[in-house]
Amino acid sequence: MFSPVTGHEANGHGDGRQGRRSRALKAAGLTLAGALVLGAAAAGWAYWHLNDNITGVDLDNALGDDRPARAVTTPTPSGTASATPLPTGAVTILVLGSDSRGGAENQELGGGDSTGARSDTAMVVHIDAGRTSATVVSIPRDTLVTRPSCPLPSGGSTAVAYGVMFNTAYAVGGPVCAVKTVESMTNVRMDHFVEVDFSGFAKLVDALGGVTVTTEEDIDDEDSRLRLAAGTHHLDGTRALALARTRHGVGDGSDLGRIGLQQILVKALLEQISSTDLLTSPTRLYRVADAVTGGLTTDTGLDSLAELTELGRSLKDLSAENVTTVTLPVVTAPSDPNRVVAQEPAASDLWESLKQG
Template sequence: MTQAPTGTGPRRSRRAPSGHRAAARPRPRRRVGRWIVLSLVVLVLAAGGTAYWLYNDLNSNIKGVDIDRALGDNRPEKLPTSGQNLLVLGSDSRAGANAALDTGKVAGARSDTALVIHIPEGRSRAVAVSIPRDTLVTRPECTGRDGTTLPSARRVMFNSVYSLAGPACVVKTVEQMSGVRMDHFVEVDFAGFKGLVDAIGGVPVTIDQDIRDTSSGLNLTAGTHRLDGTQALQFVRTRHGIGDGSDLGRIGLQQKFLIALLAEIKKQDLLGSPTKTYTIADDLTSALTTDSGLASLTKLAEFSRSMNGVDPATLETIMLPVQYDTQDPNRVVAAEPQAKELWQALRTDRDIPESAKKSPARGGTTP
């Protein structure tokens, strides 16, 4: 599988051009909250879209992957409604700008965070399902990063699929384990995440207990803290300082931070500062990979506008129900029948039953 960038050519300066002013126009209603990535792109278009070169510079940042071509026709059916399913990956690649952000000794790249975002028919709310990275799954046959055929394998860690075969194989794995078709795919790497948080001046989060993780370097006392980009990365990656030290406790932190990030974006008047908005968009699009159906600012904006009714206050975050593996207690497997009930609800665009939100393995309480 080859990741084909949608734009080429030299990168321009990250600073907005001096003296550039957006043409006077009525300010659009500030409904940020479609959620994390796509809402920012709409702000870019509204605040700085009058300059073609500026648009082209941001547009050329985005990298695209032709998921449909890579996976072929052997995929689950699309939703029978206007609902949408989006797979969001947070990549912890140790290459390029990300190397300086790594607090560990892990080489290569893995999908550190995986969320299936389900937007039901009507698109007025959304649910985010976290897939624990330590979940043992059956990886389908895929094309490896070296171009060779990677045979199907059972009982492999979910986050290893990305490092071996890339995002298209992750999409294929999620679709096989869930029976839910992913309409779109979005990936944001560490560097982009850090730049986004720093560009908006940090994100305030409140925790109920101290967190001291010597592995990630995070050291926070109970209370409210405004996290900068580096601390935010430590926060969403930490696990040794909370719960039982497993990946499950980290998921609670990731979900808490997602809600706090959306709230902070909604609170700030980004439309009132085109230069700040440009900086945010440039950081984000530079670290953004999507499926080819979203691989431009125009396509992202169109999709985001279709999610106009989704309010971050209604975003429900749950974890794929899992239980500890009987052969390896350091790994988890999907818990049944809860997982089947969850995926069935998404396949049919119905409300997720309460029984499908309960996971036998919790990994400690969420801070």
Template structure:
């Protein structure tokens, strides 16, 4: 009887110890999760677009579709100084601009690239000190970010498109390179050699797995491929977007918590968003809404443009195609065939025996100045 009591007491002690250990692990796990949550939330930088722009904006869609303005900044501040060549003279512009439209049931998306040298009517904007910068009837699209930051870029895009930009996401050079490295690099294919002294990219024809710096050089390259125009560079950027979607879709992030943490930490340190997206919960929610969209569900086009009157190194929206494009997005409909049928050719996928053919719009942007042409600045 006494022996049975001793065994029972030992068993209770073991069970109590196990329960205490389990409780400690739960508490520790919750603490780690809490730390991770606050760490990732603290990484994200944001801009209160709604407060800066007020209510004088296009209305959001009511059918479930939404739009995101995605900007790539060419800032050389911080860790960007020695990346991807070029010189901005100490300023920052929206080197890359894409309007992402997600349809009402979130099963497909369209991306419209806006050439940085497109001449637009830029509205009045407030600069970083709150001083009003007068608008311009004929300003380069990427100057909006330069004079008034993210809010001015959003305001200019909404005026150009007639669409509400429900969200805004920005990434700079260093951030893009870090994200590519975090997901394990990205694979691209080129049928022609690419040699660009300015971006530092040197690729023979074939399939290449690029690290972050190489991927950045790829999306920055223009002098070393095709007709040397910014419109050709946009085609390289489209290929990169599709490659990134394939890479992240096959990376098995959720099966690898360590890699998932690394990617999450890197991504949140690399982006700036509007305040509505500036939390882990919001970003995860957005990822859930977009999870069914892969390369096959993504249509990517460039805003139809022609050479600007009196300035062959700038472009303007081609009409009526441009208005038809924005109207299609607003109606959440299919993109016009007139737009799809006249897209520039990806210079990296041109036939190896001949230079890339420029579409009439790409050729129109070619020139020896500082715009979209072959002699344009980076």
């Protein structure tokens, strides 16, 4: 008999088939729901993990108001299509490379004992208004400076020190003192700071699939453990870090030779990032994000995944070709032939030029 309600013959067979289909659909639905729940849980864990990787330092609270003025921010034009437009104003970031002694990975990569850390790399990165071009200024660690009084995490403050090496600022007062010293010598406000340790840098290079660089001379440096013939090389994270640390194997063995290699690496990393379509590979994207955040210390204005992502998205039109790398103009220090001092008025002119962007 045909049932006008179900549209099937009322002999029991149709109901059986429909029941099986219903159970199959329910099972598929439960499986899909379970997969979505697990996927959401995994995504939530990944976001929490990446967020938790980042160490934040409250720079504004530590330094107070005795700092250079903030750059004037151009208002976002009204009527933009996006409800939350990306920032386009100029921004200046102090990037520190720390030879941290903490952790087995850093020690294995050349961090030495476990009694401290130095900022062997210091770059003032100024991104121009519009965020399509940038200037990277390297500060030689051997530069003699006046180190201002810096607050200490344990309370109190350091004394003003005259004619001391630039990298002592980080050694005595961490990133807060490094920022204050840079602001004191440049009269340029550091909107943010970013510190990356040995292992974080090596992991980032590996997550990107390595980096390709060209050197103009043979390198043989026992201290950095790098031997490299002149020419083009594709380096993994460990060898890229060794290149960034190489000093005695190039030029006259001074910090200026190492800075030249670091600037080559900066350009190479930018080119590698721009040529790697991370969005097509969630696995690689996560590895890169984990590497970036894993060895990262920032100010509290950048210490979340959301804030770092916004900064990264605002730099989407910044290409390696539009990044200028320079070294702070220096001359041999009159008091010590193994140290340098800022060359004036060239150094002041350089810092002043950053304020115009």
